[in-house]
Each structure stands twice: as C-alpha cells, then as structure tokens.
Amino acid sequence: MSGIVDFLQLVTWRDVLDVVLVAVVIYNLLLLIRGTRAVQILYGILLLVGVYYLARLGNLLALQTTLSAFLTILPFAIIVLFQDEIRRALAQFGSKPIWGIGSHQRVETVFNEVVLAATAMAARRVGALIVLERVEGLKNFVDNGIRIDSVVSYDLLLNIFNPHTPLHDGAVIVQGHRIAAASCYLPLTHTAELSKEYGTRHRAALGISEETDAVAVVVSEETGRISVAHQGELIRDLDSNTLRNTLYKLLITDLYPQGGATR
Numbered sequence: 001m002s003g004i005v006d007f008l009q010l011v012t013w014r015d016v017l018d019v020v021l022v023a024v025v026i027y028n029l030l031l032l033i034r035g036t037r038a039v040q041i042l043y044g045i046l047l048l049v050g051v052y053y054l055a056r057l058g059n060l061l062a063l064q065t066t067l068s069a070f071l072t073i074l075p076f077a078i079i080v081l082f083q084d085e086i087r088r089a090l091a092q093f094g095s096k097p098i099w100g101i102g103s104h105q106r107v108e109t110v111f112n113e114v115v116l117a118a119t120a121m122a123a124r125r126v127g128a129l130i131v132l133e134r135v136e137g138l139k140n141f142v143d144n145g146i147r148i149d150s151v152v153s154y155d156l157l158l159n160i161f162n163p164h165t166p167l168h169d170g171a172v173i174v175q176g177h178r179i180a181a182a183s184c185y186l187p188l189t190h191t192a193e194l195s196k197e198y199g200t201r202h203r204a205a206l207g208i209s210e211e212t213d214a215v216a217v218v219v220s221e222e223t224g225r226i227s228v229a230h231q232g233e234l235i236r237d238l239d240s241n242t243l244r245n246t247l248y249k250l251l252i253t254d255l256y257p258q259g260g261a262t263r
Contacts, residue, residue, distance in 0.1 A: 045074070045078070048067060048070065048071075049071070051063070051067060052064065052067040052068065052071060055067060107177070107251050107252055108248070108251075108252060109177070110132075110152045110174065110176075110177050111132065111244070111247040111248070111251055112244070113152050113153055113154050113157070114130055114132070114152065114157070114174070114217060114247070115240055115243050115244045115247065116154045116240075117130075117154045117157035117158055118130070118217050118219050118226050118243060119226070119239075119240040119243070120154070120158060121157075121158065121161060121219045122219050122220075122224045122225065122226050123224065124224075125220075125221050125222070125223075125224040126158075126161055126162070126163065126219065126221060127161065127163075127168075127201060127219055127220065127221030128157070128161040128172075128201075128217070128218070128219040129170070129171040129172070129186075129201045129204060129205060129216065129217070129218050129219075130157065130171070130172045130174065130216070130217040131171050131172065131173045131174065131184075131186070131205075131208055131214050131215070131216045131217075132174045132214060132215045132216070132217070132247070132251060133173065133174060133175045133176075133180075133214055134212075134213045134214055134215065134250075134251065135213055136212045136213045136214065138173050138175065138180075138208075138212060138214060141171075141173060141181075141184050141185075141186060141208070142173050142175070142180045142181040142184065143181075144184055144185055145170060145171075145173065145181035145182055145183045145184030145185070146167060146181055146182050146183045147180070147181050148160075148172075148178075148179045148180065148181055148182050149178060149179070149180060150178060150179050151177065151178055151179075152174055152177060152178060152179050156179065157172065157179075160172055160179075160182050161219075166183070167182040167183045168183075169183060170182065170183035170184050170185055171183075171184045171185070171186050171204060171208075171216075172184070185204075186204040186205075186207055186208045187204070187207040187208065187210075187211055188200070188203040188204055188206075188207045189203050189204075189206035189207040189210055189232070191206065191232070194206065194234070198220075198234075199220075199222070201218050201219075201220070202218055202220070202227065202229070202234065204216075205217075205218045205227070205229035205234070206229050206232060206234060208229070209229040209230050209231055209232055209233070210231075210232040213230075213231070214230075215228060215229070215230050215247065215250045215251065216228065216229040216230070217243070217247075225237050225238075226238045226239070226243055228243065228246050228247070228250075230250055
C-alpha cells in the first residue's frame, strides 16, 4: 500500500495529461482504421513483430536477420500502406466537422430530396449514383464531371439520371445544398469480397467511400435496390425509411452531435 502511495506522489498532473493525450490519439487512430482493410495490414505487421521477438528469444539467427532488415524499413512501409488513412486523418484533423456551409436543418432538406428521388428511381429501376460530400472535399472528382451548380431537387435528380439524357452515366456530386456536378467518374474499389452481382456503380460507390469520407447512394437498375456506401462498407437493400435514417445518422448525427440529437 505504501508503494502505491509513493508512486502517486511521484505522478504530476503533466504525467496524467500526457498519458490521457496519448490514449486519445491512439483511440482515434484505431477508430479511423476500424472496419477498413488497414486493420488486416496492422494485424500482419504486429504478427511479424511478434515473430521477430520470438526469433530473438529462440536465437534463430537467419529469421532474426531477415525480419530485422524488414523492421528497418517498416516506418516507410507504414507510410505507403496507410497513405489513405493518414491522408484522411490529416484532413479530418484540419477540418471542422461541418457539412457544407449550412445548418443541419438545411442538410436534412437536401437528403430528403435525395431519398425521394432514389426511391422513385428504384421503383422505375433507373440506375443512379449520388455522392454526398461530408468533411473531405471532392473538388478533384467534381472537376472531371460536368458542372451543374444547382439546388438539390427531386425533379433535377430524376432528369439527370433519365437514361435518355447524356448526363445519366456517372455520378452526381452534392456539395453543401447544391449539386456541384454530374457525369463524374469515380475510382473503383478493388476489393475481391464484393459479389459479382454488383456492377460499376456499386464499385464506384465503394471506391469513393474508401478514398474519402463521402456517402454514396446507389440505385441498381437491374434490381431496383438502394444501397449506401460509407467507409468502404456497403449498406444494402434500403427502403425509403431506412435510407432516410441512414443518411440522417451519417450526415447529421455524426457531424452535428448536439443539433442532430433531437429529431
């Protein structure tokens, strides 16, 4: 008991603050990679480190030398392997958790229009891909499309994705309360776990959600099913109510924790 008391007397408020800050940083880093492919890479790195120390304990010189050379370049390998997560972390660190420039009430109005349009297109089996910007900017993807710069509306979205119009191929990108561009081309996911029943739209939705923190709404023209992609995951088979609740969580509750708490 006296040892504990002596230890507590040696601990200052700076030590406590230091430990708390390190814990917060590590916790947020783990949240950042949770549910992504980076988790598997991290497990692999930890496994190699564990094998290295076992090789040292067992005096396995060949294995120890090989792994030692790998661990020397490990910091550079981490930068390469985790470049997307590092970029996302820096972007979130340098940005305030706002979506566009409006209040959460205006955001709710925007995604209500998206829900109505997606539901109508699903009923008609009209394919669509609508990307909603969150914290990270999507200017690079906007620039490769056709500029629209118009208020988000049910009628405009239906017209854009009409198969007989030239803008229906590609994605619509929504920034704030406006449609920034249409016919935008997005990076495709390379995940092998995605079923072959999903086409280019779903792969593009997953691709943009892996590279940015955007939310992508996909309507399948083959099945009429609605899905939402976020952080490399696909939320499938949504109806109008579940789609609205999902968008509410991702675009309001997560970004406006105080304003979006009451509905």
